Each structure stands twice: as C-alpha cells, then as structure tokens.
Amino acid sequence: MNPFAIFTRRVRGVRVLDLMAGAILLVLAVGSYAFKTMAEAQGAGAADVQAQIDKEGRRIRLLKAEISHLEAPARVESLATQYLGMAAPDVKHDITLADLPRIAATSEAPVPAKAATP
Amino acid sequence: MTTADGEFEGGDGRRWRFPTWRDITSHLWWPERAFERARASGKAEDDVRLRIFFVMALFAAGFVTLAIGATYAALFSGLNVGSVEYLKPKARADVVDRNGEILAMDLVHYGLYIHPKDVNDRAATRAALLTAVPGLSPTRLDNALNGPHPEYYVLGGLTPGLKARVHDLALPGIDFQEESGRAYPLGQTGAHVIGFAGKDGEGLAGAERALDAPIRNAAGKTTVPLSIDLRVQGAMQDELEKAALHFQVKDAVGMVINVRTGEILAMASYPAFDPNAVGKADPATMVNHAAQTVYEPGSVFKVFTLAMGLDTGSANVDTVFDVHSPIVLPGQTIHDYDKGDHALPLWEVFTHSSNIGAARLALRSGAANMDHYWRAFGLFAAAPSELAESAHPLYNRRLSENIVATMGFGHAISVSPLAIATGMSSILNGGLYRPLTLRKLEPGQAPAPGRRVIQESTSRTMLNLMRLNATNGTGRNALIPGYRVGGKTGTATKLVNGRYAGGKRNLASFAAIFPTDGPLDADRYYVLVMMDEPHEMPETGGFTTGGAVSAPIAGKIIARIAPFLGVRRVLTKGDEPIAGKNRDIIDHSILTATD
Numbered sequence: 001m002n003p004f005a006i007f008t009r010r011v012r013g014v015r016v017l018d019l020m021a022g023a024i025l026l027v028l029a030v031g032s033y034a035f036k037t038m039a040e041a042q043g044a045g046a047a048d049v050q051a052q053i054d055k056e057g058r059r060i061r062l063l064k065a066e067i068s069h070l071e072a073p074a075r076v077e078s079l080a081t082q083y084l085g086m087a088a089p090d091v092k093h094d095i096t097l098a099d100l101p102r103i104a105a106t107s108e109a110p111v112p113a114k115a116a117t118p
Numbered sequence: 119m120t121t122a123d124g125e126f127e128g129g130d131g132r133r134w135r136f137p138t139w140r141d142i143t144s145h146l147w148w149p150e151r152a153f154e155r156a157r158a159s160g161k162a163e164d165d166v167r168l169r170i171f172f173v174m175a176l177f178a179a180g181f182v183t184l185a186i187g188a189t190y191a192a193l194f195s196g197l198n199v200g201s202v203e204y205l206k207p208k209a210r211a212d213v214v215d216r217n218g219e220i221l222a223m224d225l226v227h228y229g230l231y232i233h234p235k236d237v238n239d240r241a242a243t244r245a246a247l248l249t250a251v252p253g254l255s256p257t258r259l260d261n262a263l264n265g266p267h268p269e270y271y272v273l274g275g276l277t278p279g280l281k282a283r284v285h286d287l288a289l290p291g292i293d294f295q296e297e298s299g300r301a302y303p304l305g306q307t308g309a310h311v312i313g314f315a316g317k318d319g320e321g322l323a324g325a326e327r328a329l330d331a332p333i334r335n336a337a338g339k340t341t342v343p344l345s346i347d348l349r350v351q352g353a354m355q356d357e358l359e360k361a362a363l364h365f366q367v368k369d370a371v372g373m374v375i376n377v378r379t380g381e382i383l384a385m386a387s388y389p390a391f392d393p394n395a396v397g398k399a400d401p402a403t404m405v406n407h408a409a410q411t412v413y414e415p416g417s418v419f420k421v422f423t424l425a426m427g428l429d430t431g432s433a434n435v436d437t438v439f440d441v442h443s444p445i446v447l448p449g450q451t452i453h454d455y456d457k458g459d460h461a462l463p464l465w466e467v468f469t470h471s472s473n474i475g476a477a478r479l480a481l482r483s484g485a486a487n488m489d490h491y492w493r494a495f496g497l498f499a500a501a502p503s504e505l506a507e508s509a510h511p512l513y514n515r516r517l518s519e520n521i522v523a524t525m526g527f528g529h530a531i532s533v534s535p536l537a538i539a540t541g542m543s544s545i546l547n548g549g550l551y552r553p554l555t556l557r558k559l560e561p562g563q564a565p566a567p568g569r570r571v572i573q574e575s576t577s578r579t580m581l582n583l584m585r586l587n588a589t590n591g592t593g594r595n596a597l598i599p600g601y602r603v604g605g606k607t608g609t610a611t612k613l614v615n616g617r618y619a620g621g622k623r624n625l626a627s628f629a630a631i632f633p634t635d636g637p638l639d640a641d642r643y644y645v646l647v648m649m650d651e652p653h654e655m656p657e658t659g660g661f662t663t664g665g666a667v668s669a670p671i672a673g674k675i676i677a678r679i680a681p682f683l684g685v686r687r688v689l690t691k692g693d694e695p696i697a698g699k700n701r702d703i704i705d706h707s708i709l710t711a712t713d
Contacts, residue, residue: 007166007167007170017170021174024178025181028181028185031185032184032185032188035185035188036188058225058226058278059278061223061225061226062225062277062278064220064223065220065223065225065301065303066303068219068220068303068304069303069304069305072303072304072305072307072352073304073307073348073349073351073352073353073356074304074305074306074307074352074355074356075305077352077356088353088674088677088678090677091598091599091600091601091677091687092599094600094681094687
C-alpha cells in the first residue's frame, strides 16, 4: 500500500487528509479549552491555598511576636517578683554534687518522725 | 574590460554582465515554478506531498506552542501574590539575638479608612467604632465622617484581631488597607542597641541603622542574628535599671562584652524608651549613652595608664611611687583621697586608686608614649563600631605636662563608654585591639584579626592587677566568690560650668572582667557599669563612688549572667575578701599568676 495515498483518497468527495486535519483541529481546540478551564480551576484552588498559607504565616508571625513579648525577660521577672515573691538566686546557692556532704555536715540532723498512735 | 556583447571580463578571466529585467523576474518566480519543474522531471506528486506535509507541520507546531503557553499561563499566573510583601522596598528581615530570640520583626497591620459617602448612619458608625477601637480619636473620626474627603485615613496599626472585630461590625463605608509595621516585642529591653526603623523601612538607630543594608537584603529570606544574648541583656538591664532608680541617677550605662571575640553581648542605656512608640518617647530617653555620650571617666582610666607604664617598661608592679605630697602643676594640684599613704608600689597605686601615683606614672612614661598608646587604645577617636551613634572624644591635642598627668587618672579627656570598653578589651584579651561588633560570630568562626597594642605579658599582669583590686582593693564590692572577678573603680568629679563641681556630683564607674584566670585567648567577659550622678544612700555610707555604687551592681550582674555564659564557679585565691582594710595579709601570688 502506498502510504502517500492518504493525500489523494477521498470519502464522499472530501479528502481523508482534510477530514483528519479537521478532526485534529477540533480535538486541539476542545482539548485546549478543557485544559484551560481545568487549569483555571486548579489555579484558583492553588491561589486559595496560597492565601491561606499567607494568612496562617501572618498569624504565626503575630503569635511569635506575642510569645516574644510575653516571654520578655523584664516582663517575666516583674511578674515573678510581684506575684510569686521570687528573686534572682544568690550565687552561694549554686552548688555541685560534691558540695552536698559539706552542706549536710553543717546542717542539723534530721529528726525522726513520731510513730503514729493507734 | 568590456567585450563586444556587453559583458565585462574580470581580472581572473571570468565574464559577467548586469542582470536584465528578465533575469530578475525569472529568479522571483523560480519557487513558484517548482511544480512545473517537478512534473518535467517526473516527480510531481512527491513535491506536492512534501509541501502539504511541511505546512501541516508548521501549523501543528504553532498549535502545540499556543497550547503549552495557554496552559502555563492558566496554571502559574498570579500565584505569587502572597509573597509580594517581601518584595516591597520597605520590608526588613527579622532581627534575632545570638540564640534566635526575636528582637525586631515586620508585622502586617491594617490602616482603617472611611468613605463617608457610603456611610448610612453616621451616628451609629461613630458610636460603634469608638467602642470597638481603643485609642481612636473622636475628633479624627468626626473629620472623617463629616469632612469633604472621599476617603479618609482614620487610624493605622490595627492588629489582625482588631481588624476582624471592626470588620464583623459590618459597617458600610469602612475599608482596610494592609500596611507593614516594624514591631519590637521586647519593648524597652535592649531598645538602644536594637534601635528602630522608620515607617519607610529605613533603619534610624541602633542595630537597625548599623546593619540597615544586611537587614534589608535578608528580608523574606533569612534572619539577621546579633551578637546580643537576650538573657544577658535582660539580667544586666534589670540590675542597671533597679540601681538607677534606687540611686536616682541622671543616666546610666551598662555593657557586657566577650573580649576574645569583640562581640557585644549586652548594651543598655538608662533611661530607656519603647521603640514601638518612638513618636511618644521623650527624646532624652532615646540617647544611647553607651555610644553617644562622652564622659570624663575618672580612675577606670588608670587601667590604660598602668598598661602603658608596664608595656613601655617605665615601671613594673613593684616600682615604688611617692604619693606623700600632692603634685603641684601650673593651674592645678593633684591630690589623693587621704588614705595616709606615703609610698606605694605600683600594684598598690592601682588597688588604692592613687591619683598621684597614676599621674607620676603617666609623667614617667611621657607625652610621646601617651600619644602612641592612647591612639592605639582608640581613645583619641570615635570607637570603630557599626553603631552610627559612636561619639568622638573631647580632649586637648597638646599633651602638656599638665594634661599628661591629668589624663593619667582619667580627667582632661571625655570618651564614650563604648570607646573605653573597646580599649580595655584590648588590654584584657592578650593585647589585640579589635572593634567591638554587633554581629554574631558563628561557632568556630574566628574573630577579626586585631591589632597588637600591648605585649601578652602586660595583658596578663593587668588581669592579675584587676583581680587583686577586686579581692583586696577598691573593687571588693564586686567580688562574687567563684567567678574570679577582677575590676577597677572610677569616681570622676563632674565638670559643671567649666569647674569641677566637687561634692557628690560624680560619675561612678566600675569596669569588671571575669574570669581573670585561664589562657589569654580564652573567652573572658568585660562588664562596664557607669552611674551618672548617683544620690547618697544609707547602705553606701553616703558615698557616691564607683566602689560603693557601681561595683556592687557589676557584681550582681556577673552573678546572674555567668551561668548563661558558661562560666563555672571555681573557688580560688582571694574569693573570701579580707575584712576591713588589713592589707598586710594580701595574697601576693595573685600578682604573679600565669594563667
């Protein structure tokens, strides 16, 4: 079979080649339209997600700023002093495990608990 | 050469002629006659097929290109809307401390706008907005609702929560527009060193100005870490402010520096301000006294004098100075606080803070040496810092005998605390002068090379002298057992209207270093406390000196920050201060310690 016959073969007076070209054109047009529509829908969805990400990002930044403000050393210290009566520890209270026997030796011996009366 | 038939002959023997009209039309129609030529050659069908195939291929390629372009445009256009805030020219990166804690950041705020023509019920809108938005000016609101402007900016800086609250009121004629604002979540903590940026996104003070370009360039990409340690900054500033309030000072300065690397770990100036409300701040509170103000420092300067004297070989620690009688110079007489001293070895000149002894050492070293060393320590220039606020010193350029003697104990020259800290760091880090920096050095990153200004042996001796002064000298109130603290006091009588005021108007200073032991190139921390015009208090016995006022503050700061800095407590010689003023039992071996 001569492959070039496709250029001359006709169906009801119309060349097969023209029919094929028309079909391809139709498929391309419909495909482009469908693809474009689908892409637009996808794009809108992606934009929504992006907007949500941005919104959440801003909220996170705001929360970070709030945490930073709430944990500010000056604020924490002020609250601890005002409401809990706390203060910076004296340096002499900073000990190591090796210091425990020495401290125990200078402390009063523990008093045994009284036996419970029936 | 022209031949008889109108042709020309070239040099190579070839003949040619001008083209005729027939020649031109023949060339133009040559492609159109391809079919005739193909038929003449017996391959007409092949030629047509090839043409059709070629045209189809071109159309197909066009369609495919259009399809790809349309699909790409549909899928990927308009998706970077959320990122444009970082592309705005005013955007700035987050500034964090050396441990990643946020110090400054851009936050999206909202501006509230009113379109009066769209407002249905002005009275109801007015009432609803005043209730919902705290701080809203009624006058401004009335101007917006009743004025001629089609759109009126009523209030900026609305948080997302506040914006949502107003939005939920569903009031017609109300509009919001995004505006980026710089937020400083820590408020007054570190305000001077962090600084602030303007509404146009330009850094105006502190690190925001000093590192403006890096902060802008890093916007949307990464954070900019400072050398500041927020824990150290918080503790230091807290102790400084408590003391400043207690002693009712005019102003105060505190600094903490790693002398090995030159990193500024904390810097505070009192009074402080809130960088979130710069417009409402008193301008006087916005001055960073640590960098912007120059002070006559007083006896802390003896650290420089002794370093010069020792380094030049003008004296050693045991060289004896006559301090029995005042030094009489043209126009001034140099006295000591009367401690009954007659002759003091140099180390005691330091621990007694003898003005006469320091002046004699300065005179013995000479004007040329003072000029050389003072320049080397950076005392004759603004501190080479990233901070634009770094102030120039005030001093007499002619180093007369009078000036040399007076500068020897920290008068006749006014320098910024930043310059003092930079110079003293070079004395206490092994002898290398390097500018202090606000930029964090990553672990393992080498500090700037530095310029050698004194010998290592001089640096070691100065560390020992500082230590001895804290254990047995004027700096005893800063002694924190276990942290091997050294230091030097300074009490400078203030100059008022060109005359030294005398009395209690002092600049009380303490320059501390810890730990004083260990290798010269080890991490070592410098703490500077300056209290300007402290008032007399009972617990200081009425004294307003550096030893009575500032040394205890430095001690408290060291006790709080040492654990953050990884300095362990190790009880060593001199940690239990000798009671009273019995100087006979000083542990002299401190002076000869080698590491």
